[in-house]
Amino acid sequence: MCGIVGYIGSKDAYPILIKGLKRLEYRGYDSAGVALLNGDTAIYKKKGKVSELEDYVRGKETKCSIGIGHTRWATHGEPSDLNAHPHQSEKGLFTIIHNGIIENYSILKKTLMDQGMTFYSDTDTEVLANLIEFIYTSEDVSVEVAVSLALQKVEGAYGLVVISREDPNLMIAARRSSPLVIGLGSNEYFIASDATPIVEYTDRVIYLNNDDIALIRRDELVLKNLVSESTQVNIKTLDMGISEMEKQGYEHFMLKEIFEQPRSIMDTFRGRIMSETNEIRLGGLLDVKDQLVNAKRIVVIACGTSWHAGLVGEYLIEDLARIPVEVEYASEFRYRHPMIGPDDVVLAISQSGETADTLAAIQLAKDAGALVIGICNVAGSSISRETHAGVYTHAGIEIGVASTKAFTAQVTVLTMMAIMIGKEKGLLSEGRFSQLLKELNDVPSQIEKILEQNEEFKRIAEIIKDATNALYLGRGVSFPVALEGALKLKEISYIHAEGYPAAEMKHGPIALIDEKMPVVFIATRDGSYEKIVSNIQEVKARNGVVIAIVTEGDTTIRDMADHVIEIPESDESLVSLTAVVPLQLIAYHIALMRGCDVDQPRNLAKSVTVE
Numbered sequence: 156m157c158g159i160v161g162y163i164g165s166k167d168a169y170p171i172l173i174k175g176l177k178r179l180e181y182r183g184y185d186s187a188g189v190a191l192l193n194g195d196t197a198i199y200k201k202k203g204k205v206s207e208l209e210d211y212v213r214g215k216e217t218k219c220s221i222g223i224g225h226t227r228w229a230t231h232g233e234p235s236d237l238n239a240h241p242h243q244s245e246k247g248l249f250t251i252i253h254n255g256i257i258e259n260y261s262i263l264k265k266t267l268m269d270q271g272m273t274f275y276s277d278t279d280t281e282v283l284a285n286l287i288e289f290i291y292t293s294e295d296v297s298v299e300v301a302v303s304l305a306l307q308k309v310e311g312a313y314g315l316v317v318i319s320r321e322d323p324n325l326m327i328a329a330r331r332s333s334p335l336v337i338g339l340g341s342n343e344y345f346i347a348s349d350a351t352p353i354v355e356y357t358d359r360v361i362y363l364n365n366d367d368i369a370l371i372r373r374d375e376l377v378l379k380n381l382v383s384e385s386t387q388v389n390i391k392t393l394d395m396g397i398s399e400m401e402k403q404g405y406e407h408f409m410l411k412e413i414f415e416q417p418r419s420i421m422d423t424f425r426g427r428i429m430s431e432t433n434e435i436r437l438g439g440l441l442d443v444k445d446q447l448v449n450a451k452r453i454v455v456i457a458c459g460t461s462w463h464a465g466l467v468g469e470y471l472i473e474d475l476a477r478i479p480v481e482v483e484y485a486s487e488f489r490y491r492h493p494m495i496g497p498d499d500v501v502l503a504i505s506q507s508g509e510t511a512d513t514l515a516a517i518q519l520a521k522d523a524g525a526l527v528i529g530i531c532n533v534a535g536s537s538i539s540r541e542t543h544a545g546v547y548t549h550a551g552i553e554i555g556v557a558s559t560k561a562f563t564a565q566v567t568v569l570t571m572m573a574i575m576i577g578k579e580k581g582l583l584s585e586g587r588f589s590q591l592l593k594e595l596n597d598v599p600s601q602i603e604k605i606l607e608q609n610e611e612f613k614r615i616a617e618i619i620k621d622a623t624n625a626l627y628l629g630r631g632v633s634f635p636v637a638l639e640g641a642l643k644l645k646e647i648s649y650i651h652a653e654g655y656p657a658a659e660m661k662h663g664p665i666a667l668i669d670e671k672m673p674v675v676f677i678a679t680r681d682g683s684y685e686k687i688v689s690n691i692q693e694v695k696a697r698n699g700v701v702i703a704i705v706t707e708g709d710t711t712i713r714d715m716a717d718h719v720i721e722i723p724e725s726d727e728s729l730v731s732l733t734a735v736v737p738l739q740l741i742a743y744h745i746a747l748m749r750g751c752d753v754d755q756p757r758n759l760a761k762s763v764t765v766e
Contacts, residue, residue: 157177157182157184157224157225157226157227157228157254157255157344157348158176158180158182158225158254158265158347158348158349158726159222159224159225159252159254159314159315159316159327159335159347160172160175160176160178160179160222160223160342160348160352161222161223161224161252161328161344161345161346161347162221162222162223162344162345162346162589163218163221163324163344163371163372163373163678164174164220164221164340164342164343164344165220165342165343165373166220166343166477167217167218167219167319167706168191168220168222168738169189169191169212169217169218169219169222169515170220171345171356172189172222172223172354173189173205173208173209173222173224173226174222174355175190175345175347175352175353176205176208176225176352177205177631178351178352178757179226179347179348179349179351179352179446180205180229180471180755181351181554181555181556181735181754181755181758182226182349182390182410182542183228183309183406183556183755183758184226184227184739185202185203185227185228185229185234186200186201186202186203186226186229186234186235186236186238186239186240186323187200187201187203187204187207187208187209187224187225187227187239187451188200188201188208188224188225188227188228188239188241189212189222189223189224189225189241190222190223190224190250190252190318191218191219191221191222191447192219192221192240192250192318192320192323193219193220193221193245193406194320194323195247195320196213196243196247196250196318196320197216197217197219198686199211199212199215200236200239200241200242201236202234202235202236202239204501204656206590206601206668207362209526211316211704216276220373221318221323221326222318222325223241223250223318223326223346223483224241224252225239225240225241225252225253225254225689226753227239227240230256231256231260231277231278231279231280232278233277236276237275237276237277237279238276240252240253240278241252242276242278242280242281242284243270243284244284244285244698245273245288246288246292247284247319247320247332247575248264248271248291248292248319248321249287249291249298249301249315249317249319250284250318250319251278251280251283251284251285251287252280252316253279253283253313253314253315253319254312254313254314254315254317254333254348255311255312255314255315255331255332255333256279256311256312257279257280257282257309257310257311257313257314258310258311259308259310259311260279260282260283261306263282263283263308263309264282265285265401265430266731267282267285267286267289270670272285272288274290278312280332281430283305283313283315283483284311286300286305286307286309287301287302287317288301289471290304290305291309291600293643296494297322297743298321298322298327298671299325299327299368300318300327300383301717302327302329302368303368303379303381303382303383303434306329306331306368306381307381307382308380309331309627311331312331312332312511313329313330313331313332313333313555314329314330314331314333314334314335314348314363314646315328315329316328316335317328317329317488321562321614321623322388322413322505322646323370324370324372325370326346326367326371327369327370327371328342328346328363328368329363329366329367329368329369329564329595330363330364330365330366331365331366331380332515333348333509334346334348334349334351334362334363334509334536335348335362335363335377336348336349336353336360336361336362336363336535336539337360337361337369337371337376338342338350338353338356338357338359338360339360339361339376339390339404339680340356340357340361340749341537342373342374343373344371344373344376345357345361345556345734346369346371346500347485349507349509349533350393351552352391354393355510356471358392358393359390359391359392359393360390360391360392360393360618361376361378361388361389361391361535362389362535362536362540363378364540365447366381367379367380368380368381368382370515370709370744379555381606384751389468391395391534391535394534398627399551399552401424407555407743407752407753407754408554408555408645408700408754409555409557409559409736409743409753411555411561411742412553412554412555412560412752413513413559413560413606413736414552414740415551415560415604415741416560416563416599416602416626416736417599417600417602417606418599419456419548419549419550419551419560419563419564420563420564420567420598420732421599422549422551422604423549423550423564423570423573424432424567424595425549426570426595426598427571428592428595430592430596430750432748433585433588433589434443434578435571435574435575435592437546437571437572437575438455439544439545439546439547440528440544440545440546440572442544443526443528443543443544444579446500446526447500447528447572447576448528448579448580450478450498450526450559451478451479451498451499451500452478452479452480452498452499452500453472453478453480453481453500453501453502454480454481454482454483454488454493454495454499454500454502454520454525455468455480455481455482455483455499455501455502455503455504456483456484456485456488456501456502456503456513456516456517456520456615457482457483457484457485457503457504457505457513457556458484458485458486458505458510458512458513458637459558459642459654460506460511460558460561460579460639461504461505461510461513461558461561461562461565462465462482462504463505463562463632463635463637463638463639464504464565464566464641465482465502466482466505466634466635466637466638467493467569467632467731468480468482468504468569468572468573468633468735469481469482469631470565470631470632470635470728471569471570471573471728472569472572472573472576473639474573475573475574475576475582475583475591475728476573476576476577476580477580477582478576479585481644483516484512485503485510485512485513485515486512488516488519489512489515489516489519492583493519495519495520495523496523496524496525497524497525497526498524498529499520499523499526500518500526500527501516501517501520501525501526501527501528502528502530502569502606503516503517503520503527503528503529503530503538503542504529504531505529505530505531505532505536506531506532506533506548506553506558506561507531507532507533507536508529508531508532508536508537508552509533509536509537509538510538511548513538513542514537514538514733515543517529517538517541518699521541521543522540526544527541527542527543528541528542528543528544528546529541529544529545529546529662530545530546530548530560530565530569531544531545531547531548531554531567532547532549532550532564535551536548539540546568546572548561548564548565548566548567549733550562550563551614554754555753556646556754556755556759557643557646557647557752557753557756557759558754559643559739561634562639562735563682563732563735563736564693566731567595567598567732569754570595570728570729570732571595573728574588574591574595587710591726591728591729592725594725594726594729596727598642598725598733599728601701601722601723601725601733601765602732602736604723605722605723605736605737606736606740607732608721609740610718610739612683612720612737612740613718613740613744615702615718615720615741616741616744616745616748617744617748618646618700618718619673619700619702619741619745620744620748622650622671622672622673623650623651623671624650624651624653624672624751625641625644625650625651625652625672625673625674625675626641626651626652626653626655626660626664626667626668626672626674626675626677627641627644627652627654627655627674627677627738628638628651628655628656628657628674628675628676628687628690629654629655629657629677629678629679629687630656630657630658630662630677630683630686630687631679631682631683631727632727632730632731632732633677633679633731633734634654634655634657634678635656635725635731635732636730636731636735637655637656637657637675637677638654638656639654639735640652640675640677640735640738640739640742641653641654642654643738643739643742643743644738644741644745645740646742647742647743647751647753647756648742648745648746648751648757649749649751649757650745650749650750657676657686657687657690658686660690660693661693665694665697666691668694668698668699668749669697669698669699670695670698670699670700671700672699672700673699673700673702674694674699674700674701674702675703675715676690676691676701676702676703676704676706676712676737677702677704677730677734678691678703678705678709678712678725679704679705679706679722680706680709680732681706681727681730682723682727688711688712688715691712691715691716691734692715695715698717700717701715701716701717701718702716702717702718702719702720702741703716703718703719703720704720704722704734704737704738705720705721705722706721706723707722707723707724708720708721708722708723708724709721720737722736722737
């Protein structure tokens with residue numbers, strides 16, 4: 156959600172900025188722009204794609220060695236050339252790019268207008284640019300102090316970069332609740348909202364903490380807080396390669412990431428499942444293992460696809476570890492005065508590690524004295540720094556906005572946690588424990604077998620691509636898979652879809668079923684198999700079109716369903732890892748057939764870093 160890139164050094168800044176903006180396109184945006192400082196400040200910005208910005212700039216003067224760029228996802232003001240970033244202050248002294256929301260912008264704007272300042276856009280960002288300029292000119296302070304004083308008046312979230320023609324060799328970056336990372340080169344620095352634009356130039360980075368202000372010159376970086384006290388610089392090493400950000404022959408990032416799941420799942424449990432000693436070792440939880448095993452209650456907080464992974468975790472932890480689990484939307488949890496305390500363990504799940512609602516919920520849980528454990532995919536992210544302990548997934552960078560491999564990696568971590576706790580509590584026999592480890596080890600090869608059916612998934616997609624609604628049904632641990640399948644379809648194909656527990660179909664959704672309604676069942680062999688067979692018969696009796704995901708060799712459902720997808724037989728606890736893959740691919744093919752932008756669906760952002 157919005158993207159920031161900046162450069163200061165000896166190289167030509169513009170090509171670095173444009174390449175960086177392209178790396179950030181996956182975050183979701185509606186306009187793009189750059190500001191180039193070379194004596195005066197040249198600002199070029201356009202509604203639309205980065206390629207349209209490139210066309211607009213072609214032939215114009217771009218020579219400079221300090222500049223900033225931005226991809227905007229509209230909050231205040233509609234998508235337009237005028238509202239696109241960067242924004243300049245009234246007299247042109249300051250230029251700013253900004254992620255986040257300035258919550259008290261209207262009060263600040265009125266104050267500045269009362270002082271005679273003029274505004275040209277509808278954005279909260281222009282208010283901040285003018286506030287900095289007003290303080291700079293009225294209080295006769297330095298550029299650094301003007302920015303610091305302005306930020307002390309701001310309420311809300313920001314990740315921002317400021318340049319000024321008053322001090323043309325200085326770039327200022329600041330962060331509160333919106334991520335920023337600074338890459339360290341040789342007499343040069345790279346600034347971005349995540350590491351993807353930086354990795355090609357350096358693997359040495361600094362992740363800004365809340366209320367950090369970075370004063371960056373070509374040969375120096377100084378970190379301070381809002382009251383100008385120096386803070387410690389902690390340099391981290393990036394663990395990602397440039398190849399991860401390329402499509403590597405696939406048509407779309409989403410397709411690549413679906414096909415990467417055998418590897419990403421294996422990478423997530425590699426070194427953690429110790430077959431020779433028959434144990435699970437999650438290094439990030441060693442210091443809190445006893446507290447986790449003896450927890451009276453576990454509360455999962457997450458959003459979107461991560462929430463669905465949390466629901467899978469609820470089934471697994473309650474079944475295998477016998478600990479009560481509640482799964483909460485982080486956006487609701489943070490506002491409803493939840494009952495949480497020192498006896499609780501909170502699991503915060505996020506692909507990016509930067510989800511604003513999840514971060515706020517983490518702080519609430521910490522304030523209440525709960526142990527907070529993070530599950531995220533990005534080393535150095537805010538959630539990994541704000542939680543007491545955690546487990547990284549090893550999905551690798553996920554570019555497609557619709558999450559795929561991150562979901563299965565999260566479920567893999569939750570599965571290992573459930574099995575580990577169950578073993579530690581003496582609830583799983585050695586035989587059952589060993590069997591679960593063996594079957595989890597088999598999942599990557601099972602998914603490879605499923606991926607070989609891609610042409611069949613394409614055929615099914617062709618049949619249902621013109622539907623206006625779809626229903627996804629499952630029981631037990633397959634219910635969250637139904638939710639996730641429905642979410643994938645509506646995210647990228649814009650077909651309305653809903654996931655339901657199959658038993659709830661008779662409590663309302665059955666009224667929608669007719670010959671035009673595709674109904675997708677996750678109907679593998681498990682403890683509720685006969686019940687799901689009855690649900691399929693009820694749909695067929697009303698002329699619904701049934702697509703069923705079944706266990707390999709199933710003949711009962713094959714005889715009644717319109718279309719059947721077979722997946723390898725596995726333990727009931729692990730079926731979510733395999734059953735979700737056909738649903739991802741069917742949604743992908745339907746979206747392609749409908750002419751949708753698979754990797755960048757309309758109105759969506761990869762990482763929701765504002766409310």
